[in-house]
Amino acid sequence: MKYGFVLPYGDARIAADFAREAEEAGWDGFFVWEPVWGVDAWVALTAAAMQTERIRLGTLLSPLSRMRPWKLAGEAATLDNLSGGRVILSAGLGAIDTGFAEFGEETGRKTRAELLDESLDIITGLWQGQPFSYEGKHYQVRPSDFMPPAPPVQQPRIPIWVVGAWRRKKSMERVLRYDGLLPNVLTDDGQHRQATPDDLRHMSVYIEANRTAVTPFDIIMEGETPGEDPVAGAGIVQQWAQAGATWWIEALWNEPRDQEGLKNVRQRLQQGPPRARPG
Numbered sequence: 001m002k003y004g005f006v007l008p009y010g011d012a013r014i015a016a017d018f019a020r021e022a023e024e025a026g027w028d029g030f031f032v033w034e035p036v037w038g039v040d041a042w043v044a045l046t047a048a049a050m051q052t053e054r055i056r057l058g059t060l061l062s063p064l065s066r067m068r069p070w071k072l073a074g075e076a077a078t079l080d081n082l083s084g085g086r087v088i089l090s091a092g093l094g095a096i097d098t099g100f101a102e103f104g105e106e107t108g109r110k111t112r113a114e115l116l117d118e119s120l121d122i123i124t125g126l127w128q129g130q131p132f133s134y135e136g137k138h139y140q141v142r143p144s145d146f147m148p149p150a151p152p153v154q155q156p157r158i159p160i161w162v163v164g165a166w167r168r169k170k171s172m173e174r175v176l177r178y179d180g181l182l183p184n185v186l187t188d189d190g191q192h193r194q195a196t197p198d199d200l201r202h203m204s205v206y207i208e209a210n211r212t213a214v215t216p217f218d219i220i221m222e223g224e225t226p227g228e229d230p231v232a233g234a235g236i237v238q239q240w241a242q243a244g245a246t247w248w249i250e251a252l253w254n255e256p257r258d259q260e261g262l263k264n265v266r267q268r269l270q271q272g273p274p275r276a277r278p279g
Helices: 012-025 041-050 069-083 109-127 169-176 197-210 230-243 259-271
Strands: 002-007 029-032 056-059 087-092 160-166 180-186 218-223 247-251
Touching: 002 012, 002 218, 012 029, 012 041, 012 259, 029 041, 029 087, 029 247, 041 056, 041 069, 069 087, 069 109, 087 109, 087 180, 109 160, 109 169, 160 169, 160 197, 169 197, 180 197, 197 218, 197 230, 230 247
Parallel strands: 002 029, 002 247, 029 056, 056 087, 087 160, 160 180, 180 218, 218 247
Antiparallel strands: none
């Protein structure tokens, strides 16, 4: 099991400072979210890269339907080179209540799913180098030799974690093409609910039975554990590990967005990941 910490809010300076402290505290990954309008995720992760040496750096997550895939491909590859191959890209439809309508972004689920699929095709294609062309419903790309960036350090590509909605066939088939599952569950009436260990176990079995790629694959679960009680925290994580999870992401999304909330986030980060301590 690997352990990550997601910064619920904060500017690039905070991201740099917290990423350094996360590395010192023994976390394996440091993540930021990517808003419609707000602190730029890739600037924050670049600042974090300059203050760290080992910890993985990623988004949680990038809503590709409202992003130019070629720009994101360049940002991720640039950071992967800067950091020595430490980037993880998390992708999904995103939460439309975070400003999609206010800025005129697409809100229809079907169209956003189409844009997500085409964006992932383009990003992975561009990472493989030129010449690259693409003909999709929403995007068309012709080969270009105008100052292409260096390919990512990580090969065959930067790991891509994708949201998978259980039991939505198209959503889960998308997951199979990439490198990690961010589990979600949709009820029969289309409502989201929190995944349970049983849900995750079923999803893990499905992936093992249907994924044909031989590259590593991760299953990511996020939540909160009590930093002051590592034994209890390890117990919480263990049930997810037994269900198939390979990453635990500590996510304090409900902390107040003020100095007191930031103080609580920092304290939890400094307490370290919920690994069971000897004795």
